Amino acid sequence: xxxxxxxxxxxxxxxxxxxxxxxxxxxxxxxxxxxxxxxxxxxxxxxxxxxxxxxxxxxxxxxxxxxxxxxxxxxxxxxxxxxxxxxxxxxxxxxxxxxxxxxxxxxxxxxxxxxxxxxxxxxxxxxxxxxxxxxxxxxxxxxxxxxxxxxxxxxxxxxxxxxxxxxxxxxxxxxxxxxxxxxxxxxxxxxxxxxxxxxxxxxxxxxxxxxxxxxxxxxxxxxxxxxxxxxxxxxxxxxxxxxxxxxxxxxxxxxxxxxxxxxxxxxxxxxxxxxxxxxxxxxxxxxxxxxxxxxxxxxxxxxxxxxxxxxxxxxxxxxxxxxxxxxxxxxxxxxxxxxxxxxxxxxxxxxxxxxxxxxxxxxxxx
Numbered sequence: 001x002x003x004x005x006x007x008x009x010x011x012x013x014x015x016x017x018x019x020x021x022x023x024x025x026x027x028x029x030x031x032x033x034x035x036x037x038x039x040x041x042x043x044x045x046x047x048x049x050x051x052x053x054x055x056x057x058x059x060x061x062x063x064x065x066x067x068x069x070x071x072x073x074x075x076x077x078x079x080x081x082x083x084x085x086x087x088x089x090x091x092x093x094x095x096x097x098x099x100x101x102x103x104x105x106x107x108x109x110x111x112x113x114x115x116x117x118x119x120x121x122x123x124x125x126x127x128x129x130x131x132x133x134x135x136x137x138x139x140x141x142x143x144x145x146x147x148x149x150x151x152x153x154x155x156x157x158x159x160x161x162x163x164x165x166x167x168x169x170x171x172x173x174x175x176x177x178x179x180x181x182x183x184x185x186x187x188x189x190x191x192x193x194x195x196x197x198x199x200x201x202x203x204x205x206x207x208x209x210x211x212x213x214x215x216x217x218x219x220x221x222x223x224x225x226x227x228x229x230x231x232x233x234x235x236x237x238x239x240x241x242x243x244x245x246x247x248x249x250x251x252x253x254x255x256x257x258x259x260x261x262x263x264x265x266x267x268x269x270x271x272x273x274x275x276x277x278x279x280x281x282x283x284x285x286x287x288x289x290x291x292x293x294x295x296x297x298x299x300x301x302x303x304x305x306x307x308x309x310x311x312x313x314x315x316x317x318x319x320x321x322x323x324x325x326x327x328x329x330x331x332x333x334x335x336x337x338x339x340x341x342x343x344x345x346x347x348x349x350x351x352x353x354x355x356x357x358x359x360x361x362x363x364x365x366x
Contacts, residue, residue, distance in 0.1 A: 004101045007075065011105050015071035022063055023056070030055045040148075044135045051131055057124040061116040061271045066305070068109040069278040072102055073301050076286030085287075095348050098283050106279035114272030118250045121268075126247040156180065169194045174206055176231065179216075186212040187229060204231040263320035266329050270312045277337045278305065284344035308337055 030052050038045040076098070079085045088097075150159045162173035176187040189209025196202050206229045214221035245253065245264035253261040285301050311333045318324035324332075 007098070007101050008105055010075050010078075011071050011102075014074050015067055018070045018074075019063065019067040022066065026059055026063065027052065027056055043132065047131050047135065051128060054124040054127045054131075057116070057120050058128075061113045061121055064109050064113040064116070065271060065275045065278060068106055068275055069282055069301070069305060072106070072279050072282035073286055073298070076283060077297060080287055095283065095287075096345065099280065102279055102283060103276065106276055109279075110272040110275040113275050117268040117271035122247055122249050126243075129244075129247055171204075174209070176206075182216045184214055184216055187231075189229065201232065205229070206231070259320050259322050262326040262329075263316045266316045266319050266326065267312070269330055270316075270334065273334050274308065274312065274337075277334060277341060278308070280341045281337070281344070284341070284348045287348060304340075308333070311336075 031048075034043060034048045034051050034055075037043045038048050043051065076085070079088075147162060148160070156179055158177045160175040161171045164171055170191070170193045172191045174187070174189045174192055176185075178185045178187075187206065187209060189206035191208070192204055192206035194202060195205050207227060209226060209229060211224045211226060211229065212221050213224065243252070245258075245260040248256070248261065248264070250265075250268065253265055281304065282301065285297055285304070287297070315324060315329045315333050319326055319329040
């Protein structure tokens with residue numbers, strides 16, 4: 001039909017604009033956050049772009065849901081504002097006639113959001129954790145940032161390096177403190193380099209420097225000048241961390257089925273289901289009252305979206321805390337939202353019926 005083709009064409013156009021805008025904002029926010037962490041030594045600077053890519057995959061599911069909701073709401077709100085909806089209703093098209101084309105447009109979004117939530121998002125979270133673990137388990141000298149003090153992973157050494165070469169194998173103007181109990185060692189050197197022996201051991205060899213050796217309980221220090229001074233860099237094998245519910249695959253969640261796994265499944269299943277419910281909610285919510293502001297329905301829609309998302313988070317938390325069973329927590333919030341959608345459709349469809357006119361007469365008579 002003509003109105004179906006026109007509706008889907010406008011929905012695709014607005015959805016593309018909304019998705020591009022929100023996705024750009026989220027990626028920019030992630031870029032600023034990871035660059036800040038890289039500047040402070042929280043993550044490896046070479047891992048910034050992969051981390052941004054994995055974070056984008058992680059937020060793709062909720063972003064698709066939000067894009068679908070806003071696109072349907074804005075399209076139908078414009079139709080009401082420009083009196084197109086009145087024309088369609090005058091030609092015999094009720095508000096319920098929009099359900100089928102809207103669901104037809106929303107179904108690919110729901111399928112894609114479900115695939116992201118059930119498959120891509122856990123994999124992306126796992127990759128983020130592995131990148132962070134590999135950086136945390138690097139050797140002490142590899143975590144040094146030029147011009148900043150850095151503490152070793154064992155928390156017994158503090159490094160300061162004024163500059164490094166591009167390969168991070170040579171350092172200039174090095175300051176190292178090491179504490180073991182009450183014993184304190186301070187080493188200052190003009191430069192050094194990282195050397196690897198034949199047996200595979202790695203050393204930070206400092207040149208032309210001084211070592212101060214003393215005890216914190218007294219004021220005595222021993223000074224020693226050196227031409228070469230070696231600090232052994234302890235090897236740290238990469239170890240896979242404990243899998244959390246966010247990083248487990250969907251099959252692993254069903255295999256373990258702990259409270260945290262059940263809560264994570266409530267969240268993952270809720271993403272595609274909420275996409276369909278919110279798309280239907282936007283139909284009656286788009287009806288604009290000319291007596292109020294044009295943006296009032298957008299404000300109400302935003303409030304309903306926030307409440308819906310928070311209730312889903314609450315149900316997930318209660319399932320994890322075993323205050324709510326999985327069989328109830330997986331559908332109770334969606335059932336409440338679907339009931340709200342049905343009530344809003346009933347109100348809009350019966351607004352001009354004889355029953356509604358009779359009710360208004362009784363209300364005025366009272």
